[in-house]
Amino acid sequence: MDLVRSLVDAIRSALGTSAVMFALAGVGLNVMFGYTGLLNFGHVGSLLVGGYGVAITVNLGGPLWLGVLVGIAAAVVLGLIYGLPTLRLREDYLAIVTIAAAEILRLLTRSSALEPITRGVFGIQKFANAFYSLNPFPLGSYGIWRITWSANTLWAILVGWVVVGLSVLLVWALTRAPWGRVLKAIREDEDAARSLGKNVFGYKLQSLAIGGAIGSLAGIFFAVQTQSVNPDSFQPLFTFLAYAVVILGGPGRVLGPVVGSVLFWFLLSFTEAILRQATLAGFIPSWLLTAQEVAAVRWVLVGLGLILLMAFRPQGLFGSREETLIDAR
Amino acid sequence: MPTSEKGRISATRLGVFVLVVFAVVVGSEALGAASPLGGSSVVAQVSASFGGRLLNVTVDGLVVGLIIALTSVGLSLIFGVTGLINFAHGELVTFGAVVAWFLNSGSWGFRVALAIATPIAVVAGGLLGAGLEKGLFGPLRRRRVPNVSLIVTTIGLSLVIRHVILIWYGPQVHKYRDYAIEIARDYGPVSITDVKLAIIIISLLVLGIVGLFLTKTKLGTGMRAVADNRELAEASGIDVRKIILATWVGGAALAALGGVFQGIGFAGVSWDLGFKLLLLMFAAVILGGLGTAFGAMVGGILIGVSTQISSLWLSTEFKLVIAFAVLILVLMVRPQGILGRRERVG
Numbered sequence: 001m002d003l004v005r006s007l008v009d010a011i012r013s014a015l016g017t018s019a020v021m022f023a024l025a026g027v028g029l030n031v032m033f034g035y036t037g038l039l040n041f042g043h044v045g046s047l048l049v050g051g052y053g054v055a056i057t058v059n060l061g062g063p064l065w066l067g068v069l070v071g072i073a074a075a076v077v078l079g080l081i082y083g084l085p086t087l088r089l090r091e092d093y094l095a096i097v098t099i100a101a102a103e104i105l106r107l108l109t110r111s112s113a114l115e116p117i118t119r120g121v122f123g124i125q126k127f128a129n130a131f132y133s134l135n136p137f138p139l140g141s142y143g144i145w146r147i148t149w150s151a152n153t154l155w156a157i158l159v160g161w162v163v164v165g166l167s168v169l170l171v172w173a174l175t176r177a178p179w180g181r182v183l184k185a186i187r188e189d190e191d192a193a194r195s196l197g198k199n200v201f202g203y204k205l206q207s208l209a210i211g212g213a214i215g216s217l218a219g220i221f222f223a224v225q226t227q228s229v230n231p232d233s234f235q236p237l238f239t240f241l242a243y244a245v246v247i248l249g250g251p252g253r254v255l256g257p258v259v260g261s262v263l264f265w266f267l268l269s270f271t272e273a274i275l276r277q278a279t280l281a282g283f284i285p286s287w288l289l290t291a292q293e294v295a296a297v298r299w300v301l302v303g304l305g306l307i308l309l310m311a312f313r314p315q316g317l318f319g320s321r322e323e324t325l326i327d328a329r
Numbered sequence: 330m331p332t333s334e335k336g337r338i339s340a341t342r343l344g345v346f347v348l349v350v351f352a353v354v355v356g357s358e359a360l361g362a363a364s365p366l367g368g369s370s371v372v373a374q375v376s377a378s379f380g381g382r383l384l385n386v387t388v389d390g391l392v393v394g395l396i397i398a399l400t401s402v403g404l405s406l407i408f409g410v411t412g413l414i415n416f417a418h419g420e421l422v423t424f425g426a427v428v429a430w431f432l433n434s435g436s437w438g439f440r441v442a443l444a445i446a447t448p449i450a451v452v453a454g455g456l457l458g459a460g461l462e463k464g465l466f467g468p469l470r471r472r473r474v475p476n477v478s479l480i481v482t483t484i485g486l487s488l489v490i491r492h493v494i495l496i497w498y499g500p501q502v503h504k505y506r507d508y509a510i511e512i513a514r515d516y517g518p519v520s521i522t523d524v525k526l527a528i529i530i531i532s533l534l535v536l537g538i539v540g541l542f543l544t545k546t547k548l549g550t551g552m553r554a555v556a557d558n559r560e561l562a563e564a565s566g567i568d569v570r571k572i573i574l575a576t577w578v579g580g581a582a583l584a585a586l587g588g589v590f591q592g593i594g595f596a597g598v599s600w601d602l603g604f605k606l607l608l609l610m611f612a613a614v615i616l617g618g619l620g621t622a623f624g625a626m627v628g629g630i631l632i633g634v635s636t637q638i639s640s641l642w643l644s645t646e647f648k649l650v651i652a653f654a655v656l657i658l659v660l661m662v663r664p665q666g667i668l669g670r671r672e673r674v675g
Contacts, residue, residue: 037477039477039480085657085660085661086660086661089660089664092414092476092480093615093660093664095414095480096414096611096615096656097656097657097660099608100608100611100612100653100656100657101653101657103608103649103653104649104650104653104654107646107647107649107650108650110646111644111646111647111650112644112646113644113646113647240484240487240488243481243484244485247481289496293495293496296492296495296496297492297496299488299491299492300488300489300492300493300496302485302488303484303485303486303487303488303489303492304485304489305485306481306482306484306485306488307465307482307485307486307489310469310474310478310479310481310482310485311469311472311474311482314474314475314478
């Protein structure tokens with residue numbers, strides 16, 4: 001077994017594009033779930049409108065920066081659409097409506113009726129050349145030791161982490177202001193917040209809109225980095241993994257989702273690499289597990305991790321217990 | 330007792346609903362009879378009048394709807410008695426289908442006819458339900474884990490069960506060996522395979538038995554009482570823990586049965602069969618009224634029939650879109666659903 005290679009894979013993935021994407025998605029989700037206690041299970045919908053906002057705008061002849069703005073605006077609108085009809089209902093209804101709405105979006109995007117715009121199941125490719133033409137790194141491979149990336153990937157990752165940093169700063173500034181304290185008050189006791197004269201409905205809407213906008217950045221990053229969008233990249237599973245990231249890092253903590261994402265991808269890739277090598281080398285008998293099944297084992301472990309965290313450490317690895325006794329009943 | 334009165338009201342509403350459906354079916358049959366149909370089902374499908382096609386998709390929708398109804402009763406009742414939205418309910422459906430497939434296919438070294446494998450799968454589903462309540466949700470509830478955390482737990486559980494099934498069963502789609510090839514028979518303007526007809530009959534029987542169980546037996550009325558008002562039920566001497574356990578067993582068993590039927594009736598058995606049904610189940614449960622068993626039945630049938638009928642005008646891609654749109658619309662207009670009581674859900 002090559003432990004060093006597993007470690008290299010794990011570090012690469014903990015700092016790489018998936019970690020950036022999930023950090024951004026997590027920061028957005030944290031505003032809604034961690035701070036406001038809103039159970040948005042359709043978070044992947046904001047990534048979809050973000051990614052497709054860029055792809056379609058550029059495809060129709062617009063510049064990339066306009067596409068980014070369109071994507072973010074679409075996610076804000078989506079947040080309002082999620083919220084307006086359902087925020088007056090209980091949190092479990094919100095969960096069902098949002099997961100259904102995100103699925104509607106995905107099914108419409110892949111339907112043949114919208115194919116002239118979205119290109120259906122084929123998706124849209126090659127629309128972010130403008131981004132890579134700004135790449136200051138000449139062709140080649142960069143990195144420390146064996147942890148290396150190609151010039152284009154490195155450029156995307158660097159920009160990605162800068163955007164993560166900016167969105168974390170935004171959330172930090174918002175949540176240390178009175179606005180953030182109202183959100184937390186809503187999370188802890190909605191009726192108490194209302195009795196103090198706070199417009200709970202309005203604050204929840206703002207939380208959904210801002211969380212969705214940050215989430216759309218994850219979709220935009222994914223679309224630009226891979227130069228492609230496809231409806232089936234935006235499955236409900238993504239939202240669930242984003243929850244795992246937020247809960248791992250500690251909901252209601254500014255840096256929680258970022259730490260959670262790095263840790264999540266490190267653990268995920270490390271266990272995958274170890275298991276894959278163990279099955280190939282025959283340490284795990286093939287009747288128990290084959291190399292193809294390792295990918296599924298990862299999700300089993302993620303699910304187990306979620307259950308155990310919720311049962312024994314709902315505040316995540318770095319949250320504080322008093323902060324996150326989330327109970328919006 | 331207030332619960333029996335509520336049962337009567339639900340039963341009357343159910344009766345009205347059945348009458349409406351009956352009227353629609355008879356009406357469309359009259360339409361279909363206006364143009365004589367003949368020949369094999371393929372010809373009938375192609376050349377059928379609008380009424381005939383409507384009747385056929387309605388019957389197909391009834392199969393879909395009854396399967397959704399079977400699977401949603403548990404989802405709704407578990408919510409009713411424990412307040413838990415179970416996002417892992419789809420996996421209980423898949424579990425039943427997969428267990429029946431393993432028994433039927435002979436990959437465990439022996440073969441069992443599907444007619445015998447199905448009850449075994451139902452029992453296995455019930456045991457899984459009992460295990461989840463005894464081993465996971467019961468202890469979590471006693472530790473007063475908040476609702477939001479419990480919902481996230483069910484997400485984790487759904488990931489675990491779904492992917493364990495993927496490892497165990499594999500990514501392929503299999504048909505049950507007993508019903509791999511089926512020929513449709515014509516009954517007047519309707520053509521239907523024997524096995525789908527059997528699904529309709531058995532589902533109606535099972536749902537009828539569930540209805541009788543919920544209204545006539547002590548355990549069943551206890552379930553509805555706990556769903557109605559847990560504190561009051563507890564105060565009047567009902568053993569709530571026993572009721573919750575029974576609800577999990579019954580709900581999971583029904584889900585397993587629905588899973589086998591889904592595997593027979595449509596597309597075969599796959600590792601994510603139940604997950605694909607989950608949102609339709611939610612649509613049914615919300616349409617009928619979250620927490621009510623009869624609501625789930627009515628909602629399931631309505632969702633199944635209306636999505637199939639929509640395929641007359643719209644591309645089948647939009648089937649699910651329609652169902653989910655109905656779900657959201659109902660929540661906006663009448664969040665308590667058709668059979669739910671009006672109460673503050675905000």
